Amino acid sequence: MTPSTAPLITARGLEKAYGRTDALRGASLTLGAGEILAVTGASGSGKSTLLHCLAGIVTPDSGSVRYDGKQVENLSEAQRTELRRTDFGILFQFGQLIPELSAMDNVALPLLLAGVRRAAAHQQAADWLGKFGVYGQARLRPGEMSGGQAQRVSLARALVTGPKVVFADEPTGALDTLTGEQVMTTLVQSARESGCAVVLITHDAQVAAYADREVVLRDGVVKADEPWAAEHFSRAEVRGND
Amino acid sequence: MSTRHVLLGLLTAGPSHGYDLKRRHDERFPQARPLAYGQVYTTLQRLVRDGLAEVEGTDADGGPERTHYRSTDKGSVELAHWLGEIAPPAPFVTNDIFAKVVVAILAEAAGEPADPAAYLRAQRTAHMARMRELTALKTAPGADLATVLSADYALSHLDADLRWMTTTAGRLAALTEEIRNV
Numbered sequence: 506m507t508p509s510t511a512p513l514i515t516a517r518g519l520e521k522a523y524g525r526t527d528a529l530r531g532a533s534l535t536l537g538a539g540e541i542l543a544v545t546g547a548s549g550s551g552k553s554t555l556l557h558c559l560a561g562i563v564t565p566d567s568g569s570v571r572y573d574g575k576q577v578e579n580l581s582e583a584q585r586t587e588l589r590r591t592d593f594g595i596l597f598q599f600g601q602l603i604p605e606l607s608a609m610d611n612v613a614l615p616l617l618l619a620g621v622r623r624a625a626a627h628q629q630a631a632d633w634l635g636k637f638g639v640y641g642q643a644r645l646r647p648g649e650m651s652g653g654q655a656q657r658v659s660l661a662r663a664l665v666t667g668p669k670v671v672f673a674d675e676p677t678g679a680l681d682t683l684t685g686e687q688v689m690t691t692l693v694q695s696a697r698e699s700g701c702a703v704v705l706i707t708h709d710a711q712v713a714a715y716a717d718r719e720v721v722l723r724d725g726v727v728k729a730d731e732p733w734a735a736e737h738f739s740r741a742e743v744r745g746n747d
Numbered sequence: 748m749s750t751r752h753v754l755l756g757l758l759t760a761g762p763s764h765g766y767d768l769k770r771r772h773d774e775r776f777p778q779a780r781p782l783a784y785g786q787v788y789t790t791l792q793r794l795v796r797d798g799l800a801e802v803e804g805t806d807a808d809g810g811p812e813r814t815h816y817r818s819t820d821k822g823s824v825e826l827a828h829w830l831g832e833i834a835p836p837a838p839f840v841t842n843d844i845f846a847k848v849v850v851a852i853l854a855e856a857a858g859e860p861a862d863p864a865a866y867l868r869a870q871r872t873a874h875m876a877r878m879r880e881l882t883a884l885k886t887a888p889g890a891d892l893a894t895v896l897s898a899d900y901a902l903s904h905l906d907a908d909l910r911w912m913t914t915t916a917g918r919l920a921a922l923t924e925e926i927r928n929v
Contacts, residue, residue: 547917693886710874710906710909710910711882711902711903713875714882715879719875728868
């Protein structure tokens, strides 16, 4: 394996309980740089908790998440917030755009928080909105857009800072099939172009089929990582030699 | 699939010869089994015999002689009838996956070395691999309409299999228990 194919994220033995409910019971997985990984499983199998642990939103009760040489659970809250702002993009089922802000301001916000000047932030936001076919909605607020438009704005907001990983939790869950297809195609093309990795949580096999690889969570444990490991690494080597 | 009606449909674009019809069929139905030349010629002869198509003429164009066929009025009526006819919604379940799972549950309950859960997991892996191929095919830049439609069709059917397999995996313990108690 060449150095460029070393995992970007390695999670080992993640456990997390909410009260008496075990959400994760020793989940382990790896994510390669630029890899698109689908995490599937039944409702309540721990998919969202796993995503929250990987993205440093939630601290696991035990186990570790190593991202780009850093142990995420050892970082301070401020350091994790910084990591989410600089290296991670997050996309939810319902975009979670800020309802009072226009599409343009929603997309520019992560740049403004990172200290980019207003004019430059708006220029970059406009570029991403144009790339995703929603520049015409730049002045609209989330409530004035269709579900598909709002989700493309959310996707622009997740990608505008040039993250190394996008965490997408059921990104097409609230969309019809054709609109969902447009969002997935846009997400995958953008990730491929920028070399950004994607963790894609979904219960929909047709959405999971956009990924390079699938892991199945069952009762808080990753069940189906192994069969794809060989294929994953051979693909990663091909990419590394480009 | 009714090859005679598909060929009649392709002839609506204008007179054509067997080789051209075969080529256009394979373009329009990219995920289907390619048509054999022999089948094309046999079907065309039957269409002519039944008055649904007729020979328009022949040309050689520097190579072997080719017969051109065109649809007749009777052919147009037959095509319209077929297009309006409802296909029976799958009256019987005759699928290999279904049969294997049922037999694996019976065999496992009888103490034979069968593992329906392992089979379902392996089958899911194979289905997902095919679904990734089809998704790549239909989302590739410049994918044509025929490819997108046929990939969508195949993806929806594989997805339906997967849903059934997931539900069945969840029911396995209860199903095996039921058989053991009979």
